[in-house]
Amino acid sequence: MSAAESPAAAPQTPWLTDDQQRIWRSWLSASSRVPARLGHQLQQDSGLSLQDYEVLVTLNEAPGGSCRITELATMLEWERSRMSHHLNRMDKRGLIRRYACPDDGRAQLVELTDNGHVALEKAAPGHVNAVRSVLFDALSDRDAAELGRITALIAAHLDNQSCTLSGKG
Amino acid sequence: MSAAESPAAAPQTPWLTDDQQRIWRSWLSASSRVPARLGHQLQQDSGLSLQDYEVLVTLNEAPGGSCRITELATMLEWERSRMSHHLNRMDKRGLIRRYACPDDGRAQLVELTDNGHVALEKAAPGHVNAVRSVLFDALSDRDAAELGRITALIAAHLDNQSCTLSGKG
DNA sequence: CAGACTTGAGTGACATGTCACCTGTTTACT
């Protein structure tokens, strides 16, 4: 539901083909609805947002149970200021804790609090079920594998072109 | 980067397999980065957000150039209050206009202003190029078709299970 | 070492999205 892919064709602009439009809209629909559904489930069942959950998981999996804020932001593909704001909120709720990095006076390390661990462990089973229910139950193993392969291609392509994008492709 | 798909397996909870985790994370990464990239391009080049653009396109394609607010929200898969807030903002910027529906005293119709049409026509070529550059340039025709087929399956699956989701899948 | 530059983190203002709730209209049922 996003791209004006053909409002009275302009001179040099090749619009998307009908097929491409269909693909693009399916993608948009699925990629906005899946996280919406999962977010609702998580919020209902655990009082966590999908974002909270991502932070909890990433910290939980970090070697030593902690990592730098910038590192966390990189892993989550978030902007640093978003990370900072979100950690403030999670800090207030007692889910995470920050402390100075001994090796680098500029850096802060983040780790889960006990509350954070508990929240994650309570939320995880329901969330995993929801992921399966929303995504994997819809697909054969072969289709799921295809989806993984194709989304990996897209991600790799984004890495390559980095930020070289504006107007003309 | 989202799901804690195996923190010390709990009794009855089947976690995701390693393959499923990889698929899931590729999907998450691609589906969050694609709109981020497109949003930046659009904002830089046209001063429109991706959301503005979606509204403009949908209205532009609507038969008669106008439609009801709820109808618009349904097409965009947005909540109605989100629609309402966003239309307020776009109204203030002179992109859209609302007026009473003659057939139904409850309803409002929305349409593009001249400014809105101009903004869309200026933004469209760059956005289309960006979509192609970000998504279709990464994929063979066959892969793109596969992506369309699979995302359509996911969307259809979401339609079916509607909101029957909470905890156990 | 001084000064310029880079890096890690945070902040305030503002844009956007969600939730619970309100108002006015239409529809359905009796």
Add this chain to the structure above:
DNA sequence: AGTAAACAGGTGACATGTCACTCAAGTCTG
């Protein structure tokens, strides 16, 4: 008609995300 339910839309409070900016600590270079 009379009333309950459903519906269209809107609002305020609050959660979240972005942008431009600041500050402090490390790094590099003459």
